[in-house]
Amino acid sequence: MVKSYLKYEHSKTFGLINSSFSNALWAPDDLQNATIRQSGAGKAVVGANEEVLCWDVKKGELLGRWRDKDCTAEVASIAQSDADPDVFAVGYGDGSIRIWDARIATVIVNFNGHRSAVTALAFGSDGSRLASGSKDTDIIIWDLVAEVGLYKLRGHANEITGLKFLQHTANKATGEDEEAGQGFDADHLTNGMDDRSGFLLTTSKDAKIKIWNLESQHCIETHIAQSNGECWALAIYPDGSGCITAGNDGELKVWSIDLRGLVNSNLQIEDAQEQTYLKERGFLYRHGKDRTIGVSFHPRGKYIAAHGSEKAIELWRIRSESEVQKTLARKRKRRREKLLAAQDGALKDGLMNGDDVSENLAAADVTDVIVPYVIVRTGGKVRSVDWGQGRSSKVINLLSANTTNELELYSISTKQSDKKKMSEEPPDYSRTFAVDLPGHRTDVRSVALSSDDRMLASSSNGSLKIWNVRTQNCIRTLDCGYALCSSFLPGDKIVVVGNRNGELELFDIASSTLIETVKAHDGPIWTLHVHPDGRSLATGSADKCAKFFNFKVVQEEIPGTQQTTPRFKLVHTRTLKVSDDILSLRLSPDSRLVALSLLDNTVKVFFTDSLKLFLNLYGHKLPVLNMDISYDSKLIVTCSADKNVRIWGLDFGDCHKAFFAHQDSIMQVAFVPHNQDGNGHHFFSASKDRVIKYWDGDKFEQIQKLDGHHGEIWAMTVSRTGEFLVTASHDKSIRIWQQTDEQIFLEEEREKELEELYENTLTASLDRDDEPDGEKAEVGPAGKQTTETLMAGEKIVEALELGIADLEVMREWAEAKSTQTNLAPPDRHPIFLYTNISAEAHVLKVVQKIKAAALQDALLVLPFSQVPPLFTFLQIWAEKQWSIPLTCRVLFFVLNIHHKQIVASKTMRPMLDGIRRHLRRALQRQKDEMGFNLAALKFVGTQMREKGEKDYVDEAVWEAEEERVLKGRKKRGFVDVA
Secondary structure, eight states: OOOOEEEEEEEEEESOSOOTTSOEEEEOOOTTOTTSOOOSSOEEEEEETTEEEEEETTTOOEEEEEOOTTOOSOEEEEEEOSSOTTEEEEEETTSEEEEEETTTTEEEEEEEOOSSOEEEEEEOTTSSEEEEEETTSOEEEEETTTTEEEEEEOOOSSOEEEEEEEOOOTTSSOSOOGGGOSOOOHHHHHHHSOSSOOEEEEEETTSEEEEEETTTTEEEEEEEOOSSSOEEEEEEOTTSSEEEEEEGGGEEEEEEEOHHHHHHHHHOOSOOOOOOOEEEEEEEEOSSOSOOOEEEEOTTSSEEEEEOSSSEEEEEEEOOHHHHHHHHHHHHHHHHHHHHTOSOHHHHHHHHHHHTSOOOGGGSOHHHHEEEEEEEEOSSOEEEEEEEOOSOTTEEEEEEEETTTEEEEEEEEOOOTTOTTTTTSOOOEEEEEEEOTTSOSSOEEEEEEOTTSSEEEEEEEEEEEEEETTTOOEEEEEEEEEEEEEEEOTTSSEEEEEETTSEEEEEETTTTEEEEEEEOOSSOEEEEEEOTTSSEEEEEETTSEEEEEEEEEEEEEOTTSSOEEEEEEEEEEEEEEOSSOEEEEEEOTTSSEEEEEETTSOEEEEETTTOOEEEEEOOOSSOEEEEEEOTTSSEEEEEETTSEEEEEETTTOOEEEEEEOOSSOEEEEEEOSOOTTSOTTEEEEEETTSOEEEEETTTTEEEEEEOOOSSOEEEEEEOTTSSEEEEEETTSOEEEEEEEEEEEOHHHHHHHHHHHHHHHHHHHHHHSOOSOSSOOOSEEOOOOOOHHHHHHHHHHHHHHHHHHHHHHHHHHHHHHHHHOTTOOOOOOOHHHHHHTOOHHHHHHHHHHHSOHHHHHHHHHTSOGGGHHHHHHHHHHHHHHTOSHHHHHHHHHHHHHHTHHHHHHOSTHHHHHHHHHHHHHHHHHHHHHHHHHHHHHHHHHHHHHHHHHOOOOOOHHHHHHHHHHHHHHSOOOOOOOOO
8 A cells, every 4th residue: 555644835934024135115004994003104015035024114013914825936026006006016036027906915917027036126107017127137018907018128238227117207306406407398298208108217237227218119328327337226316307326336326317308209200319318417425335235216306315235324315406506606605715816817807707607507516416414324234225204294214124134114304494503413313113023133043842832932143032833923032142052941931042152041931031041061052952851951062062951940049138039050960072073962762862963974872871882873974963863762863964864773873774865955854753643753854955855764755845945944843743843044934834634645746846847947948038149139029938828828729629620510510400400419529518618619718717918928839730720719709799809819919920821821811801800890899889888978977067066155155245236236216207
């Protein structure tokens, strides 16, 4: 009988606030949701490995978690739509893009066109277009309404670092950026840049900045963005009149953009003159001399924030027109004073006459317009910043997402122009809110579970956190040293931590206090293990000693009184000295043996009572990093930096099996602690290759592979019941892997792995560019073949073959029935018989099931031999007027890609004439219907307005008006007529 195993699956992720792969966005509170009490500080939308998290910045609570179960790649970039603030575009590390609706935390559209991580995203002004840039150097323009990729722009030679649509946004900025030139005619600009046209500004690590004309789909201007290497960031002024690019050595370059010239060039029909729309205005330099990885303008346009990878954000202020005038006047005054000191009178008069001419503001030096404002010192290295909107105009808010797994919101006071004293000293700033409790600042190096599996202790450099396993809430945070190992002591009230200074720290969980610090070793304590009887503890250190401590409760006198209080202490009893550093120590469950792994690649097994050497285990080529002993004390499994796992017998020290387990150093191994389901010899291994593997120690077979972490796995622990395991990684996340009731078989797992390998190689081979090795075309189709599109294309081919065969059968049956009235129905395919559906309806159903974003790539899979059958069904759909938009879309795309073959084919001419005739009739009918409906809606709207609008009459005003009219009138006179 084939043995089955129970499957482990990823269950929960916690301990991660934000990842260092992605940017962070500030968003206002959800005003539509009245059930939630608003905090007023807004929310932060951040990438966290493969998820997007929404945090309440004030309360530090998690408001939402966006995750697509089909996506395992990490989030690389996030952008918010200006037209609909609840719509977010999220780019992932595998090149896919998902459009999320924040209100329902659901994916609306799924795009797949890039070959590597999406590094930049930007929405159009009306929210109907999205531009994306990637590490594969391509830029793709997506249509969010039709849910398709429009085209791909090529021209950059390295990763895209920034892209923005160039459009005029009236009244968004106050026009205080004099470096950009004069004001523009908003109506003229808006008319010149409609939804389909417009311009795109892009920067790349190839140090170039480009302007693309989206109507003609080509690059119209290219400049060298940075003089000293790559261009790392781009920010555009809110009204589009200027931009800043950032590079190495703290250099920022300021540019002005001629929007009027761009629009006029788009409106001109004849050949335009050679003109430069992007003009260099000058340089700004940050205090930090590292590369600038982020720069952004405040929404009101008065401030600029820039940061590198250090713990600081530098702010600049854009001066008002009057301030710049004063500065220029001071400079002129200084020049005059210098001239008065000059000796040559004639030269002096000439220069003074020339100096009286007022300087043009547009020609002012950029350092006179943009001046340093304040440097905000942050708690960690900055990954991303975003501006927040405060209720007061006297304060500006800045959200900082740090690489230390924390979010900070800073409030910076703004200078008032009438207060002259404040201009002399730098403005104040303060950290108003922070989201830092639900995670560690540094990598978690050790995890430990309590005896009832309800609490989890995770320790890192500087902090120990206690978590509730069921709710994933952090219930305690304690300060500690650089933790290397940890464990709960019996009773689950005390946690012991071994640190890099050779100290054992004892923490009481209930009171959140440090009970005692014991100087146990002279070197780092790499390992500790509680004795199975729960009365003692063993530690191993780099000082070549293993020490044994007993637990003891002693009565200590309270100073100044006669009373005593019980106090828990560790009492050192024995020391075992060995020849090299101890990396791992384990006590066997039967308390008979203690195993030590040394830096000399060996494992030594001693008797616990006499500490005499029992076994020497040789075989690993590099040091053994971790080991574990099975529940019955018969097997010991060791893992090493040589990427191998070895299983040894503890009876004679013989190596049962050695196998190459991972692609990198194996950090942890752990047996299932019991044998309730016959899985006592099953164990897990975790490695720096980001993978956890589940093994059968009797059959020496890999049962399952668990993927999910995006960084090296440092620590792992298995629950006492064996129902779940916990892992901690360099990606700052702690993950729980739960055992399910689903059974898995080794043969099936091997087949799945082979299928995954085949699919990966297949999509990689299809993904290669079809063009020759020469220069690529500047514009290309925006598509990428994936497993989904290949399967969709195969489904279309299968449906076409079945449909054509069924059409032929039904045609023959109809002809025969005209002569034989009692003829039995034909033998059709079971699909048509079961659902009682026609062939054309079945094919349409198959095509409709394919996502709009994947349809074009699926149609590319079809060979030309399948085009005539497809056109047959398109003709039937057009004749019956079924799903006309889809019919048109499929028809136009197939005509585009197979144009030459279709033109050369004589048989397809009458078919195309029939499709055109039917489509024109259907489209004319739809046009008439829409016109009728629009007219009816206008009529109904007019009626509603007439019924809904009433003239408001103020009684007092009306009476006063009446009196005024009456007074102005003459009284009637009575005349006698004879």
